[in-house]
Amino acid sequence: MPTISMFFGIIIRMYCGKAEHAPPHIHAYYQDFKAIFDIASGDVTEGSLPPRQTRLVAAWIELHREELIADWELATRGELPFKIEPLR
Numbered sequence: 001m002p003t004i005s006m007f008f009g010i011i012i013r014m015y016c017g018k019a020e021h022a023p024p025h026i027h028a029y030y031q032d033f034k035a036i037f038d039i040a041s042g043d044v045t046e047g048s049l050p051p052r053q054t055r056l057v058a059a060w061i062e063l064h065r066e067e068l069i070a071d072w073e074l075a076t077r078g079e080l081p082f083k084i085e086p087l088r
Helices: 051-076
Strands: 005-007 008-015 025-030 033-038 044-047
Touching: 005 051, 008 051, 025 051, 033 051
Parallel strands: none
Antiparallel strands: 005 008, 008 025, 025 033, 033 044
């Protein structure tokens, strides 16, 4: 699962493979926390992060939604997604 971005101690990853399940999503990791975020809504669909980190990831998704969808399309074809600029 390639890392597509890292910021403020948060690691963002996206699985690659034709069998990856919908809806389009990312995996976010922060310390011992893990969460899956829906790309379309920015909502957590599984797991959890602390509130501040949840807000940061949701804001990052909002800023990079088009890039994330493009990466999702690559990943579902088994191709490596591109890196995306971190939140600054």
